[in-house]
Amino acid sequence: MLAEALAISAVLFTIGVIGVLTRRNAIIVFMCVELMLNAVNLSFVAFSKLYGATGQVFVVFVMTVAAAEAAVGLAIIISIFRHQETVNLKDINLLRG
Amino acid sequence: MGNEFLPLLYSFHFYLFGLLAIAAALAFVTRKSPVAAAMWLITTMFALAALYVMMDAQFIGVMQVLVYAGAIMVVFVFVVMLLNLGHPSEISDIRGKWGRLIAGFLGIALLAEILALTRDPMDLRLVVPVIPATVNGTGGIIGGVAGPLFREYLLAFELTSILLLIAIAGAVVLGRKRSAADAR
Amino acid sequence: MIFLSPQEPIVTGHPLADTVAQYVWLLPLLPLLGFVLNGALSMKAAAKTGPSDPSEAHHDAHGGAGADAHATHDAHVSHDDHHVVRHKYAGLVSLIGPGVLVAAFGLAIAIFAAMRSVDMAHPYVETLFRWMPVSDLKINVALQLDPLSMVMVLVITGVGALIHIFSVGYMQDDPGYPRYFAYLNLFVFFMLLLVLGANYPVMFVGWEGVGLCSYLLIGFWFSDKANADAGKKAFIVNRIGDFGFLVAMFLLFANVGTLDFSGIAANIDKLAAGGAVVTAICLFFFLGCTGKSAQIPLYIWLPDAMAGPTPVSALIHAATMVTAGVYLIARSSLLFSLAPVASLTVALVGGLTALFAATIGLKQWDIKKVLAYSTVSQLGYMFVGVGVGAYTAGVFHLVTHAFFKALLFLGSGSVIFAMHAAYHATHNHSDDAQDMRNMGGLKKHMPVTWILMWIATLAIAGIPVFSGFVSKDAILGAVFERAQGSTLAGSSLMGIPGSTILYLVYAFGLAAALLTAIYMTRMMLYTFHGPNRTGGEAESQLHEAPWIMTGPLVVLGILSAVGGWLNLPEFLPLGPHGVFDKWLEPVVGEATARVAAGGAALAPSTEQALIFTAVAIAIAGIAIAFVRLKPAALVPKKDAAPATGFAKVLEHKYYVDEAYDAAIVQPLVKGSKYILWKGVDVGIIDGLFVNGSALLARATGWIGSQLQSGQIGTYAWVLVLGVIALLGAFVRVH
Structure with missing residues (x-):
């Protein structure tokens, strides 16, 4: 069961990565990151079945961080949208050196 | 329904939810509309919640539905609506053919590596402290998670509360509409 | 003996040791004291009267207008300064x-x-x-x-x-x-x-x-x-x-x-x-x-x-x-x-x-x-x-x-x-x-x-x-x-x-x-x-x-x-x-x-x-x-x-100044100007070293800045490549 769960986790994670690479909509990219976090959570839960409750504790932490990240990240996106009228990553290059 | 069918039934549901999660995830990354994508992602999360429950992590499964699907994704959808981005943009936000192809190759390479690593016999016992997930303990299902959370990981737990506080403050500051006087 | 002294003076048994000669350090110190006091007064006076006040300009020792008033006695310069007033700290x-x-x-x-x-x-x-x-x-x-x-x-x-x-x-x-x-x-x-x-x-x-x-x-x-x-x-x-x-x-x-x-x-x-x-x-x-x-x-x-x-x-x-x-x-x-x-x-x-x-x-x-x-x-x-x-x-x-x-x-x-x-x-x-x-x-x-x-x-x-x-x-x-x-x-x-x-x-x-x-x-x-x-x-x-x-x-x-x-x-x-x-x-x-x-x-x-x-x-x-x-x-x-x-030769001091000028000063000036300044300084130091190193730094910086496109997508690609490379290092081929 562990192997299957890890495989599913790996596939989901890879889908998230591909989403980050191919999408340019900031919100969707953000959601892809959430998908990657979920994939990792699945691994944690799977391992916790084998090794104990620590994995589940970590899932709680990941969720907390994800919530915080969503709050700040979305606030940033709103802020950028107010300035640039877009959430397309192609048009957002404030960090250009 | 005899006990001999239980593993089979379990396996069937496990694969069912696993495939559902993957399928919903694939649908999620391919949707052009952000709202549709969000809906498919929520589907993935529900499927994952089912998997958690099946792996004796009932509390986490509940949290997944409540926090992830119920709170975080709602915020996403809310932002999408707020910014009026619900319709697919006229210029596609998906990269071109070559971009998708290379991304796919990279994804396959990554997947292969991860799977190769999970096959690797690594003794994780050495790095992870073993705290038995007691389902039938005194604290019940929640106690299995709450015990370590408030004992071994108390400091980390308190720190996450500070993290959340900071995130709230940051979100408020960033999301506030700036007045002309502040805009200097 | 003196406040600066960490050790006793190395004088053993000299007959002058216990006489007034032990205050010999006062000899140079007294004029130094005078220098400090007079210098302080000079700066204080200069700080008080600035060149911005024309009516006070002739008091000013260091200001542009005040310098005109110097030619009271000695100099060849002739100026019409009828308003000579003694310095305020002269007494x-x-x-x-x-x-x-x-x-x-x-x-x-x-x-x-x-x-x-x-x-x-x-x-x-x-x-x-x-x-x-x-x-x-x-x-x-x-x-x-x-x-x-x-x-x-x-x-x-x-x-x-x-x-x-x-x-x-x-x-x-x-x-x-x-x-x-x-x-x-x-x-x-x-x-x-x-x-x-x-x-x-x-x-x-x-x-x-x-x-x-x-x-x-x-x-x-x-x-x-x-x-x-x-x-x-x-x-x-x-x-x-x-x-x-x-x-x-x-x-x-x-x-x-x-x-x-x-x-x-x-x-x-x-x-x-x-x-x-x-x-x-x-x-x-x-x-x-x-x-x-x-x-x-x-x-x-x-x-x-x-x-x-x-x-x-x-x-x-x-x-x-x-x-x-x-x-x-x-x-x-x-x-x-x-x-x-x-x-x-x-x-x-x-x-x-x-x-x-x-x-x-x-x-x-x-x-x-x-x-x-x-x-x-x-x-x-x-x-x-x-x-x-x-x-x-x-x-x-x-x-x-x-x-x-x-x-x-x-x-x-x-x-x-x-x-x-x-x-x-x-x-x-x-x-x-x-x-x-x-x-x-x-x-x-x-x-x-x-x-x-x-x-x-x-x-x-x-x-x-x-x-x-x-x-x-x-x-x-x-x-x-x-x-x-x-x-x-x-x-x-x-x-x-x-x-x-x-x-x-x-x-x-x-x-x-x-x-x-x-x-x-x-x-x-x-x-x-x-x-x-x-x-x-x-x-x-x-x-x-x-x-x-x-x-x-x-x-x-x-x-x-x-x-x-x-x-x-x-x-x-x-x-x-x-x-x-x-x-x-x-x-x-x-x-x-x-x-x-x-x-x-x-x-x-x-x-x-x-x-x-x-x-x-x-x-x-x-x-x-x-x-x-x-x-x-x-x-x-x-x-x-x-x-x-x-008599003319004598009046012109044997033209020694002119000879020194021709033999030493002018070659030095010309050499400095054309070889050291225009050649070494402008050409090699400024051109090669100063501007060259600046150019090198700027070129390196330009290359680095091109990597920083500001496109998060590009960063993600690079990041994934890095992850794949890192994970690849852990994969053991069986």
Whole structure:
């Protein structure tokens, strides 16, 4: 069961990565990151079945961080949208050196 | 329904939810509309919640539905609506053919590596402290998670509360509409 | 003992240890205190009145408008400044400036009295603090009292105090009054450090310090470019000499292992007599002397130094600083006595300078320029004295020269003061207040100055009983004596026997004495005698300087007249003989004896013949001047025809400045401009190194910045590639 769960986790994670690479909509990219976090959570839960409750504790932490990240990240996106009228990553290059 | 069918039934549901999660995830990354994508992602999360429950992590499964699907994704959808981005943009936000192809190759390479690593016999016992997930303990299902959370990981737990506080403050500051006087 | 001192002074059992001499550190400290106070007052005044307030501008010492008001007395610049107001702190400064000098002189007298009553076989060294304790090199800031430094201290503080007092009158209306006294006090501090230092490095600090003050005071009226240029010239020319001083110190340390005067005396046998090392050391020291004491070939800065205020010329460029070279050789007499070749060089250069400068002095029209060349010439005499091993005679001439040359300069200052005041009162801004052709007949208006200047002139010309006669005669006598038999006469310089060179130097000295008498009398005749050429209205305005200026002149006049009593030769039946010789015996006795070895004292008849010759020449010089020069025929500067022939050459100082300019300055400037500036600096340094490295950094930065596209998508791609690479490193192929 562990192997299957890890495989599913790996596939989901890879889908998230591909989403980050191919999408340019900031919100969707953000959601892809959430998908990657979920994939990792699945691994944690799977391992916790084998090794104990620590994995589940970590899932709680990941969720907390994800919530915080969503709050700040979305606030940033709103802020950028107010300035640039877009959430397309192609048009957002404030960090250009 | 005899006990001999239980593993089979379990396996069937496990694969069912696993495939559902993957399928919903694939649908999620391919949707052009952000709202549709969000809906498919929520589907993935529900499927994952089912998997958690099946792996004796009932509390986490509940949290997944409540926090992830119920709170975080709602915020996403809310932002999408707020910014009026619900319709697919006229210029596609998906990269071109070559971009998708290379991304796919990279994804396959990554997947292969991860799977190769999970096959690797690594003794994780050495790095992870073993705290038995007691389902039938005194604290019940929640106690299995709450015990370590408030004992071994108390400091980390308190720190996450500070993290959340900071995130709230940051979100408020960033999301506030700036007045002309502040805009200097 | 002093607050700086971490350790007790290394004085054990010296008879001076418990006397007033233990306060020797106060000697330099007093002028330093004066410098600090006056400098603070100067800055405070400058901070108060800014150039933004035009009505206050003439108070301002440093402001642009205030600098215009400087030309009260001395300068060639003419300005209409009828609003001369004394500096707001003038009263305080007049007390502090000369006050610290008088106090220092009092202390010097007290130490002198204490020193007279004890046996000064060994110098009294007072270590203040350790300065450079590095491995073998142990240099302390230490002061040394011995008869030689005592003489110098008395001259510096005594003559210095008189000149400070004179300055109170001379500079009274100058807007930079406190600054002037600050510089002057600082000069005295460094000069005292120079003569009191117990080792060469401390002496060198004083040596450099007086150079700095000289620069500051020559360019005191710096708003006039010529003055600033003169200051720079003095500073740069002196650098060449300082290089020699430094090299000599390095050689000395490398070969003897110490730089203390007493340490060198104790280890003098490490240097082979007449060897190349000691000769090199002495020659490098002498290079330093030619810079500081204005000898050929580095004398050119001294005449230009007359751009400074006249009391500065008297103190720094006649009485004290320029004699530092003579002091240095007297202080290093042990070394020079071991190097006959170097000593002969010193004597020869001194003799040449004495004659050369005297000829130029014959045809100068600027009263201060005459005195400047006279100073160069007299310094040459001193070097002849110390060169031939007559260290006492050289130092003695230094002392008497300080008296009469300070008097001459201050007297000329008094004349210029009167001339300038007269021109100022009559709104004459075109005529030169320092040109003798514009003077004449001043004895009627300035009788005190006239008499005192004549005393000084007779002294410098070498008329008997006046101080200059005694000291100059001692030098010439010593040259003759050494020529007849000494270690110098026995050695040779560039193949010429030493005795020949010494006779030559003697001839130079006699010729210079004749010329000295002529040009000094010429100066007196043109300035004070004959008809007045100032111009009718201005003549009525001429008057004697105030008592605060004539007072010091009178004191110096008395000293110039009777200074010779300090060291009367045997044959004069007037008082105690050879006081000065006996006084300096502990310092230079050994060296003098070594140089004189193999010779005999002159027979009385020879000595009398020499003296008769010298006196005859001096009188002849004065007589020639009186007979040949016709002050009545002189016309004011603006009507004068340009000189022709050899007179023109002399008036242009043999074109030495022009020759130096063509031979050294111009090639240097051209080389600097076209090779160093345009080629090396602009091309290689700026082009290749500065701009090149900037370009390299910019190119690297540009490449780096191209990576930072700001496209998060690109970053994600790179990140994933990195992750794949990292994970790949963990994958083991089974």
